[in-house]
Amino acid sequence: MSNNRVSRRQFLGYTLTGVGGFMAAGMLMPMVRFAVDPVLQQKGAGDYVLTDQAVADITEEPVRVDFTFEQVDAWYTSEVTNSAWVYKEGDKLVALSPVCKHLGCTVNWGGDPEQPTQFFCPCHAGRYEKNGQNIAGTPPLGPLDEYDVQEQDGFVAIGQVKPNTLV
Amino acid sequence: MLNKLYDWVDERLDITPIWRDIADHEVPEHVNPAHHFSAFVYCFGGLTFFITVIQILSGMFLTMYYVPDIENAWQSVYYLQNEVAFGEIVRGMHHWGASLVVVMIFLHTLRVFFTGSYKKPRELNWVVGVMLFGVILGLSFTGYLLPWDMKALFATKVGIEIAASVPVIGETIKILLAGDSTILGAQTLTRFFAIHVFFLPAALLGLLAAHFIMIRRQGISGPL
Numbered sequence: 482m483s484n485n486r487v488s489r490r491q492f493l494g495y496t497l498t499g500v501g502g503f504m505a506a507g508m509l510m511p512m513v514r515f516a517v518d519p520v521l522q523q524k525g526a527g528d529y530v531l532t533d534q535a536v537a538d539i540t541e542e543p544v545r546v547d548f549t550f551e552q553v554d555a556w557y558t559s560e561v562t563n564s565a566w567v568y569k570e571g572d573k574l575v576a577l578s579p580v581c582k583h584l585g586c587t588v589n590w591g592g593d594p595e596q597p598t599q600f601f602c603p604c605h606a607g608r609y610e611k612n613g614q615n616i617a618g619t620p621p622l623g624p625l626d627e628y629d630v631q632e633q634d635g636f637v638a639i640g641q642v643k644p645n646t647l648v
Numbered sequence: 649m650l651n652k653l654y655d656w657v658d659e660r661l662d663i664t665p666i667w668r669d670i671a672d673h674e675v676p677e678h679v680n681p682a683h684h685f686s687a688f689v690y691c692f693g694g695l696t697f698f699i700t701v702i703q704i705l706s707g708m709f710l711t712m713y714y715v716p717d718i719e720n721a722w723q724s725v726y727y728l729q730n731e732v733a734f735g736e737i738v739r740g741m742h743h744w745g746a747s748l749v750v751v752m753i754f755l756h757t758l759r760v761f762f763t764g765s766y767k768k769p770r771e772l773n774w775v776v777g778v779m780l781f782g783v784i785l786g787l788s789f790t791g792y793l794l795p796w797d798m799k800a801l802f803a804t805k806v807g808i809e810i811a812a813s814v815p816v817i818g819e820t821i822k823i824l825l826a827g828d829s830t831i832l833g834a835q836t837l838t839r840f841f842a843i844h845v846f847f848l849p850a851a852l853l854g855l856l857a858a859h860f861i862m863i864r865r866q867g868i869s870g871p872l
Contacts, residue, residue, distance in 0.1 A: 519827045519835065520820055554833035557718060585809040604806075622813075 529631060529638040534567065536574065536632045543568040543577070543590045543600075543611065548639045565628050565639055566590055566600070568611070570647075575612075576630035578642050583607045583620040600625065612647040624648045673864070678871035689763075690868075692756035697856070699749045703787075704849065706742040714794070716841035718834045721796035746788055753784055765869040773862040776855055783852045790844035796837060804840075805832055 487495075527550075534546045543566040552561040565576040566588075579587045581602040588609065592601030599616065600609040608616040613625035627647065629640030658664055677683045679690040713728035713735075715721055728735045757777065760766055766774035793804045812822035819829075827835025 517824065519829070520823045524829065552831065554828065554831045555835050557834040583809075584806045586806070 527641055529629070529633065529640045531633055532637045532639060534637040536635055536637055539567055539569050539574065539637070541569055545579075545590070546576070546637055546639070565630070567630065567637055570612075574630045574632065574637065575647065576628035576637070576639055577613050577645075578626035578628060580626065581607050581621060582615065582623045582625060588625065610648075613645045614648040676868060676871070679868055689755075689759045692752055692759055696749060696752040696756050699745050699752055700852070700856075702741055703745050703749060706738050706745065707845070709738055710742055711845065716794065716838050718796060718837050721794065721837060725795045742791075746791060749784060750788060753781055757781065763869065763872060770862075770866055770869065773859060773866070776859050776862065780852065780855050780859060783848055783855060787844060787848050787852070790840040790848065793837065793840045794844065801832065804836070808832065 530548045530550045532546050532548045534544070538544075545564050546567045547562050547564045549560055549562045552559055564579055566579060567574060567576045569575070577600075579589075579600075581588050581604065583602065583605055586602050586604035588600040588602045588607070590600055591597040592603060593599065593606070593608065596608060598611060600611075600613070602608070602621070605620045607621040608619045609621065609625050610616065613627065615621040615624055624645035624647075626642050627645045628642055631638050631640070679687050681688045681691065710728065713724055713732060715724040725739070729739050730736070760774065760777070789804075789807055793800045808822050808826055811825060812818040814821055823829050825836070825839065826832050827839045
């Protein structure tokens with residue numbers, strides 16, 4: 482028997498606190514897990530999406546290639562068309578995401594008439610080199626994302642987006 | 649008739665001290681525009697509250713027609729604005745009031761700052777006020793998406809990217825807001841609706857209660 486005897490009052494206090502805490506946790510845990518579910522969901526890697534852009538027509542000048550795929554947004558499934566800037570680096574195909582790394586606007590190749598060989602974002606005048614490298618002194622803090630890209634039967638096929646590997 | 653009804657209730661429940669406590673309080677001369685017109689700057693807090701009440705009421709009525717679903721949200725806003733009687737007025741109240749409440753809360757903050765009213769012993773009320781400002785901005789941000797038009801969609805895309813630029817936890821905040829790591833869509837709209845209509849108003853009312861209890865306990869700060 483320890484010297485610190487627990488009084489009846491203390492014992493009831495501990496018990497009620499414990500039971501109350503357990504009940505509060507029992508109520509809160511399901512709600513919190515419910516709310517954070519999107520953070521914990523795993524996304525499976527997607528397939529390549531075939532475009533109607535012939536690889537033979539791709540040059541070293543980036544061209545905009547649209548690709549359409551089925552997007553599952555919870556209970557809403559829809560056809561979504563995104564685009565990529567595709568060019569050839571030697572024999573290798575390169576596809577860059579048009580999503581500006583500043584705040585998510587859409588960049589254009591040669592969008593700024595004064596910089597015809599750069600990507601330009603019209604929202605806050607962010608600029609990027611051809612390989613996606615952001616130009617210092619403009620708002621973006623990182624290079625444009627890159628798409629996995631391959632040739633399928635002579636046409637460009639676009640895969641998953643990934644961080645830029647060219648710069 | 650009404651007096652008799654009041655007396656009948658008061659005799660049983662003694663409600664006079666309750667409303668006296670709430671309504672009867674001194675308005676010092678230096679904050680009364682009837683004495684010094686320049687004292688109108690002391691009205692901005694009350695005006696913020698007044699517009700907040702309008703926002704809550706008009707918002708309650710808007711949800712009678714609004715649907716937080718990406719297929720129907722825009723249609724339901726179009727319908728309530730153009731087909732329902734006084735729809736343009738009720739939505740207009742909520743739309744313009746949303747901007748006005750931010751203006752008023754900002755002017756109120758300036759008044760408190762330049763009269764030095766945030767100083768001891770009122771520091772805690774300043775802290776609660778800053779939290780209220782944050783809640784109001786959160787309501788503005790989440791409410792902006794609900795009409796689900798192009799302006800709303802792209803403003804929210806940019807807003808979520810700003811949230812995602814927070815170091816370390818930015819990506820988690822982004823997914824918690826958008827409901828998906830890449831898509832800004834069906835789950836984003838329902839989440840923003842829930843946050844706009846239930847979570848933030850609950851926080852707003854709690855903080856407002858704290859704000860008002862504190863000002864009543866401490867009284868209005870003295871003249872300059």
